[in-house]
Amino acid sequence: MSEACVLFSGVQKKFGETPALRGFDLEVPKGSIVGLLGRNAAGKSTALRCMAGLERPDAGTIRVLGRDPNSFDVPLRQRVVYLAETGVPFSGARVRALIELCAPLYPHWDFALQDRMLAQFGIAPDRKLKELSLGQQRAVGLMLAVCPQPELLILDEPAANLDAVVRRELLETVLRLIGDGERTVIVSSHMLGDVERVADHVAIMHAGRRLLQAPLDELKERSRRLRFSFAAAPPETLVLPGLVSLRRGARELLATVVDYDESAAASVAAAHGAHVEAAPLGLEELFIDLVGEHGLATRRAA
């Protein structure tokens, strides 16, 4: 794996008495697109704000481009862009004024990309941000985020509440930006279908911790839903490598594993006199199994 662009190690962050991050770890390889997934209140936004240097962690280490983001100097700041979930502030400002505010701050501002995006989304620069449609407002935010040509682009729910067509157009913008292997994108999203299209890595967090991080292809190749059928009532539990969720029926056990080993599953089945079938599963099903009510991690955290 190539060098890390972002590294979190044992990061803790509390707001008052409420812990948001409880020993969060993350490694983002340079040149990757990482999808950061988790349910509401899992700590995604806090993790991204820490990454951008907007929050100071209570404990643990954060490295972004090799440095602590809380001590970034101006040249480092120019290499990282963060787009908040709430989008661009100054909703009363005209688009042109926002560009005039941002562009001079960055040495490699891409004016051609800026004009292309304004045209693509039909945005007149003399309009005020709040006069634009939601999709256009998000596009302005993304335009301000990609035109600096950052090495690291941090996007917090960039496509929330948008229709599928606009989401796809925004995704394509991000895809055009990368692809040279030099730029890294980390994006949090509830839109698992979007993440599946663009991300090559996924990190799934729950209750302030990382449950799992893997290349998406590897995750799909190694995850399975296993159905064990028994002649009588099934046992309480099974010992399987990479077991993340277990559901018990009258005559069967449904197990989801992220480290599928055919011979291990077969010998577990044989030991219980059971029959086992394995089926692949997509990211959404895996996510639900991991952090839903049958997820083992959810039960431990509760």
Added chain:
Amino acid sequence: MFLPIDASSGLPVYRQIMEQVRRMIVAGRLPAGEKLPSVRDLAVTLGINPLTVGKAYSELERGGIIEMRRGLGMFVRESAVDVAGGRGGTPSGVAAAARRLVLEAAQAGMTMTQTVRSVESEWREVGPRPASLERKQR
């Protein structure tokens, strides 16, 4: 080049691309010497990560189906039809799985016809759809 991609499938997207390029080659829709779209173009067309396209291409290249011509891009190899059509023989994993299937079926007292039928029904359930459904005119 248009490839229907199901990103939410349990089958990794790079494997879907590989499989479809193979099928297009076997069906004659991608003749030998044909140039493939660049990684970036195909990624944007399909709305997927360029690394995924790159991975599919490099796996196809390793499998002897396409080749990189320096400065020109990726091309379908002359021998691609034979390789993609599996005329080089059954992959070893598939042969081993077939042997296990035959042994299990025989133990269960099934006949060869019954076993082949069960494979066919599984294929209809979870296997890739035949190319004829994608494009009827050939």
